[in-house]
Amino acid sequence: MTEKPSPARGIRTEAVHAGEFPDPVTRASAPNIVMSTTFVADAGASFSAEDFGDQTPYLYSRWKNPTVDQLEHKLAALEGAEGCVAFGSGMAAVTALLLHTLSAGDHLVISDVSYAATAEMTNELIPRLGIKVTKVDMSDPENVRAALRPNTRLVYAETPANPILRLTDIEAVSRIAHGHGAVVAVDATFASPIGLHPLALGADFVIHSLTKYICGHGDAIGGAVLGKKTDMAAIKKGIAIRTGGILSPFNAWLIQRGAATLPLRMKAHEEGALEVARFLEDHPKVTRVIYPGLSSHPQHELARRQMTNFSGMVTFQVPGGTKAAKVIADRLSIIHYAVSLGHHRSLVFYLDTQEMLRTSFKMTPAQEQSYRAFAGDGIFRLSVGLEDPDELCADLRYALAGL
Numbered sequence: 116m117t118e119k120p121s122p123a124r125g126i127r128t129e130a131v132h133a134g135e136f137p138d139p140v141t142r143a144s145a146p147n148i149v150m151s152t153t154f155v156a157d158a159g160a161s162f163s164a165e166d167f168g169d170q171t172p173y174l175y176s177r178w179k180n181p182t183v184d185q186l187e188h189k190l191a192a193l194e195g196a197e198g199c200v201a202f203g204s205g206m207a208a209v210t211a212l213l214l215h216t217l218s219a220g221d222h223l224v225i226s227d228v229s230y231a232a233t234a235e236m237t238n239e240l241i242p243r244l245g246i247k248v249t250k251v252d253m254s255d256p257e258n259v260r261a262a263l264r265p266n267t268r269l270v271y272a273e274t275p276a277n278p279i280l281r282l283t284d285i286e287a288v289s290r291i292a293h294g295h296g297a298v299v300a301v302d303a304t305f306a307s308p309i310g311l312h313p314l315a316l317g318a319d320f321v322i323h324s325l326t327k328y329i330c331g332h333g334d335a336i337g338g339a340v341l342g343k344k345t346d347m348a349a350i351k352k353g354i355a356i357r358t359g360g361i362l363s364p365f366n367a368w369l370i371q372r373g374a375a376t377l378p379l380r381m382k383a384h385e386e387g388a389l390e391v392a393r394f395l396e397d398h399p400k401v402t403r404v405i406y407p408g409l410s411s412h413p414q415h416e417l418a419r420r421q422m423t424n425f426s427g428m429v430t431f432q433v434p435g436g437t438k439a440a441k442v443i444a445d446r447l448s449i450i451h452y453a454v455s456l457g458h459h460r461s462l463v464f465y466l467d468t469q470e471m472l473r474t475s476f477k478m479t480p481a482q483e484q485s486y487r488a489f490a491g492d493g494i495f496r497l498s499v500g501l502e503d504p505d506e507l508c509a510d511l512r513y514a515l516a517g518l
């Protein structure tokens with residue numbers, strides 16, 4: 116009998132099939148959820164994570180679980196990574212990466228703008244562990260070079276950065292960091308594996324909040340770290356199993372189902388975001404729109420070079436601060452005024468600059484000035500969903516008419 120061919124698979128086929136196979140007993144086509152916390156073991160099976168490896172049979176779901184395994188395989192295929200470790204949230208993934216790469220006495224260089232919880236953790240918890248932190252504006256890779264010290268172990272970028280959609284040139288920053296013996300991690304949540312390929316650009320680790328585009332439907336929280344096999348084995352054994360921030364099989368199953376349509380959804384998110392961004396740019400009450408896919412984005416050239424999808428995140432400014440936010444929130448009927456992003460539903464949230472600078476971003480005066488130049492008094496972070504873009508523009512038109 117001739118063997119079935121195994122041709123190279125593109126991203127759409129990988130998104131649907133990677134990690135999945137028909138159930139060997141029932142031949143069910145869709146994956147089962149394995150909710151069992153424990154698995155019947157052979158007498159003499161090891162009870163310590165110390166002996167955990169690729170070939171270790173299923174024993175206990177904090178160690179490994181068949182449904183979570185399937186998701187990890189799919190994510191690794193989408194990202195072109197050797198391996199993946201899934202976590203119970205994006206923040207659990209960020210924490211695992213920092214604990215894996217840094218020890219007391221080390222130095223971390225991180226974007227001065229990042230998701231609030233990441234910024235706050237590197238303001239407080241990480242320095243408490245005896246790790247020095249320097250925050251730099253990574254839109255200029257030379258700022259990274261200037262911040263490096265002999266003990267710099269990790270350069271951590273978020274691109275596009277939440278919330279101002281500032282970009283980092285991953286190739287340039289990786290070259291600089293590697294020349295210095297440091298490793299590079301990129302939180303690519305805003306771009307998703309469809310919009311950015313940090314490992315191919317030279318980074319050592321990628322982080323995703325799976326809660327966002329990869330799940331895509333706003334009904335499961337999760338996170339993942341991806342990278343080299345040896346690093347993933349160390350993160351699994353040294354951090355995930357021992358600190359316990361693992362992903363539930365039910366959430367893994369939901370996220371896996373969402374991931375199957377990620378390439379198609381990202382196409383639609385990008386298409387919708389471009390239309391909405393252009394509408395906002397032409398609106399007389401809107402003072403600024405930031406979207407990597409617009410030629411007005413200060414790093415549009417980098418976006419074109421580095422991103423393969425501009426994603427669905429748009430930020431915009433109108434005068435009036437929190438009062439304007441209240442008017443807009445009250446007048447919207449399709450778009451939900453809510454945090455989070457990457458869902459099929461459009462979401463918008465106002466981020467007050469003064470508050471962000473007080474609570475999350477501990478910046479030098481020059482960094483503060485540069486943040487204000489991007490964000491003004493505050494910005495609306497809009498996650499453009501999968502609704503009809505014309506209807507989203509109409510919803511925004513009515514909301515903005517109240518100002």
Ligand SMILES: Cc1ncc(COP(=O)(O)O)c(C=O)c1O
Pocket residue numbers: 204205206207230273277302304305323324325326336337338455
């Ligand atoms: C860029 C980015 N990274 C990480 C996180 C944290 O993810 P989670 O909420 O899944 O913990 C978020 C959440 O908004 C985010 O926007």
